[in-house]
Amino acid sequence: MSAPTVSPADPASGHADVEQVVTGLARSAKAASRSLAQLTTATKNDVLLAAADAIEAASESVLAANADDIARAEAAGIEESLLDRLRLTGARVTGIADGLRQVAALDDPIGAVIAGKTLPNGLRLRQQRVPLGVVGIVYEARPNVTVDAFGIAFKSGNAVLLRGSSSAASSNAELVRILRETLSDKGVTADAVALLPSEDRSSVTALIRARGLVDVVIPRGGAGLINAVVTNATVPTIETGTGNCHVYVHAAADVELATRVVLNSKTRRPSVCNTAETVLVDKKIAADALPKIAQALQSQGVVIHGDEPGMEPATEADWADEYLSLDIAMKVVDDLDAAVAHIDQWGTGHTEAIITTDLAAATEFTERVDAAAVMVNASTAFTDGEQFGFGAEIGISTQKLHARGPMGLPELTSTKWVVWGDGQIRPA
Amino acid sequence: MSAPTVSPADPASGHADVEQVVTGLARSAKAASRSLAQLTTATKNDVLLAAADAIEAASESVLAANADDIARAEAAGIEESLLDRLRLTGARVTGIADGLRQVAALDDPIGAVIAGKTLPNGLRLRQQRVPLGVVGIVYEARPNVTVDAFGIAFKSGNAVLLRGSSSAASSNAELVRILRETLSDKGVTADAVALLPSEDRSSVTALIRARGLVDVVIPRGGAGLINAVVTNATVPTIETGTGNCHVYVHAAADVELATRVVLNSKTRRPSVCNTAETVLVDKKIAADALPKIAQALQSQGVVIHGDEPGMEPATEADWADEYLSLDIAMKVVDDLDAAVAHIDQWGTGHTEAIITTDLAAATEFTERVDAAAVMVNASTAFTDGEQFGFGAEIGISTQKLHARGPMGLPELTSTKWVVWGDGQIRPA
Incomplete structure (x- = not known):
């Protein structure tokens, strides 16, 4: 040696x-x-x-x-x-x-x-x-x-x-x-x-x-x-790198698109910091979207922590957890305000995503959410130096001073x- | 109250x-x-x-x-x-x-x-x-x-x-x-x-x-x-704001210009962080430049700390001191290498200046000196948000992360x- x-x-x-x-x-x-x-x-x-x-x-x-x-x-x-x-x-x-x-x-x-x-x-x-x-x-x-x-x-x-x-x-x-x-x-x-x-x-x-x-x-x-x-x-x-990332499925989301993006955000590589850890589903679309997303996740072996039947009962710890595993928390929220408030409280400022076809909702989410990267209709997995075209990455900053993001x-x-x-x- | x-x-x-x-x-x-x-x-x-x-x-x-x-x-x-x-x-x-x-x-x-x-x-x-x-x-x-x-x-x-x-x-x-x-x-x-x-x-x-x-x-x-x-x-x-700033009077300096810049760098407002605290005089020009610069400073009431007759004897503490007063240290250095080495050892990374008519010397000094601002033939007093055209200044950063300079x-x-x-x- x-x-x-x-x-x-x-x-x-x-x-x-x-x-x-x-x-x-x-x-x-x-x-x-x-x-x-x-x-x-x-x-x-x-x-x-x-x-x-x-x-x-x-x-x-x-x-x-x-x-x-x-x-x-x-x-x-x-x-x-x-x-x-x-x-x-x-x-x-x-x-x-x-x-x-x-x-x-x-x-x-x-x-x-x-x-x-x-x-x-x-x-x-x-x-x-x-x-x-x-x-x-x-x-x-x-x-x-x-x-x-x-x-x-x-x-x-x-x-x-x-x-x-x-x-x-x-x-x-x-x-x-x-x-x-x-x-x-x-x-x-x-x-x-x-x-x-x-x-x-x-x-x-x-x-x-x-x-x-x-x-x-x-x-x-x-x-x-x-x-x-x-x-x-x-x-x-x-x-660098602490990522409690959320995907918010807005009332005006395309449910098929939402399912695909949530699945990729969670299952592509569950152990990395840009993986999604919580899905927030708007209550106005929950009856349709929640079972479809849940079923897609479960079919890939993801354990869902939430309040619905067939889920692991969720506690506050689930909102805070960066699982880094095939686990995800799921919560129904009243509206965009409630989604932003949940992210303000539990997010780590890494990557937050909204799924919506509504321009005003998308714009408001990107302006109000305080994170290194905010995605509209795209997987959280894209927050990455190589993906952003930097060619190399030394880490992903989650602080605001000097550097933020990849x-x-x-x-x-x-x-x-x-x-x-x-x-x-x-x-x- | x-x-x-x-x-x-x-x-x-x-x-x-x-x-x-x-x-x-x-x-x-x-x-x-x-x-x-x-x-x-x-x-x-x-x-x-x-x-x-x-x-x-x-x-x-x-x-x-x-x-x-x-x-x-x-x-x-x-x-x-x-x-x-x-x-x-x-x-x-x-x-x-x-x-x-x-x-x-x-x-x-x-x-x-x-x-x-x-x-x-x-x-x-x-x-x-x-x-x-x-x-x-x-x-x-x-x-x-x-x-x-x-x-x-x-x-x-x-x-x-x-x-x-x-x-x-x-x-x-x-x-x-x-x-x-x-x-x-x-x-x-x-x-x-x-x-x-x-x-x-x-x-x-x-x-x-x-x-x-x-x-x-x-x-x-x-x-x-x-x-x-x-x-x-x-x-x-x-x-912010700790400034042990130097003016290096190079062998190829215009002595009249050097005198004017040193005087302004020290006496314009001695209590602020961009004031000059040490003058380094190249030995090849010292016989001519040093007495002229010293006399100009002394005529404005500046006390000079150095090894020449008529100066306060200098110790190592003088190279480190941020006087923030009508005091300045003065030292004869062998060449540009010695000037850069002195600044590397004692400078605080705020503002460093060279006085020279020699392009190669000016370029080398600006590249090698590690400071928020490096001046060629200009007063250290210019390191300032208003002077740089920022319109307002919250301070002058002397660290390298996030912000450097005004x-x-x-x-x-x-x-x-x-x-x-x-x-x-x-x-x-």
Whole structure:
């Protein structure tokens, strides 16, 4: 196992040592970020393509490291769904490499001028995109995130500190070893990417408190992880991915269309954050729509939590639950006002949908509902960076500051005002 | 004193009560924010203009409340410069009202579409500006901030929670009373603005921990206040206004121009965050430039901290100090690399300037220096929302997330993706 080359932590050491290790890695990342900000697009793409080739070429060692992780996970009795997320195959390794190639093909956001003007006194202003600097990512089992996050952060000129799951420690270490080796081969600082120790939570704590060294931390994972990061951080954070999403079937809905969209919103991939967790059915259409939608869901094995016959009795907890499984809550609401009020109370600001043929209702819903994405007559499953055409996604922000919704390359940038003059001074 | 109408805190009550009061006000603000987001531009402008008139009409009661504050401050022996910031006059009250009229004249950022596309499957996406929701502002003595902050927050569709200085408590209470009365008269929720108790720091603590109710807190004031807010908050924050700004006089500088720009950068208003605090003089030009610049500064009463004869001896603390006074540090540096390294080490990411006639040097400096604003041959005093043509400013962000540099109306907004379809579902 090659962990020591990328994470010089002694696994036997205590929290104070982990903090020192993380601070040291953050300091190196900060230094690296100065030169990464100056890289040309050509150099960055060259590194990304070389890293893709290197990962494919090292497929055997990556799979061997992953086999270690799988063996440990099996010995620990980890459930099959998690094992599947952890497991790499030859095809998955190729997929990881292809992800880097896709990022290489994307537009470089750095240097883009997003505003500018000439002032009456002749000063020429331009506001241009610059990297954030050092980005920390805290994530769970899937090793592909290690490479994806590096690719997106690197293309947008940032150094990245990765804190993956301990269950994927061997896979992550091997992948980061390959990335750092490629960087060095290309004459770019290897500190563009580093893997933090993952033995316990102390490395997360050190990362989220490295003020002055880390510019943002993005947690990707369950609600518990996200909440712990966001409430304890002293560095800026971006909340991602908690999705208690609703589909509101309005009085003027096309019931066949509603059934199709609800079914897709729930069953396409029940474990992801854009899956629908509650269906709100307008009472004026409930007698017709509710049994049809319920039957379609049940025929696909979905358990419905609600107050109608044949459903699991619903409690308040069902309105709050992000099931992430083949479960859905169903509720009859009086009207659009009641639907919006329910969403205001229980939604997490991720994705909310209305099914209707009524223009005024659709417009009112999109204006009043406060969420990262509001859909009219479309599946909640579309809230996704790839689907939105970003080409890559680092997560889906459910906060309002900095970025909201799917985050691509531009969301990992900041801006700088550059002002050119010829001796202007400001009057008193 | 009319504080009870806007801040129902019993001044004799303990911290737990203050927390309850703040949470209650935050909850009301959150509820108000739902309807504020839906106001038309016409309604918002109508309220702003009516509030301006109401403040002018109530000038007498505002000045009487301010006289209370001044009397308390004098009794407490507060220094004259702070008294001046606290003091209102008839002309200053008119200035406050005119500020609201200026905001009414600005473009409404809400509803602006900043991106959009049609996907191959026919889904029509648009990304539109929406309010942040509830904005908290923590600020120091000047009562005009109370009205300015309301104006900017209201025009951008937000509810605002104001936590002003206890020294301005009477002035702030009277101003907020007028604002709330005007809102009610116009049929808009008065909870668009509320003043928090200011007896002690506990209201700040409650505000910055009101997760789920407050969308962002912006501290405006000294470094101590800003640091306390940013490191203890569990809600998102925006750091503002700490400015350790440098002017680097490059080897190829026009010395007369350099002298003029340095003088303006330091002496125009030494107490504001965009004032220059250190001059870095390239050693290749130092023999000529340094005495000329030093003499010009000294002739205006500026005390120079440095290693040359006639200067106050400089220590490391001088490189770190944000003097905010008629003091400046001066240092001879080897070259542009050394200037950039000094700024990397000591700068606060606010405004950095280079004086040079050399295009390559100017370009390299603007690209390499990591700050909200980088000036070429221009005074650091230009980093300002009014100067940049924003029409109004809520502060100058020195962080990289969400907003960087002067913040106007668009910086108090978030975005929402609105997606229109006709039954699209996402393939597996």
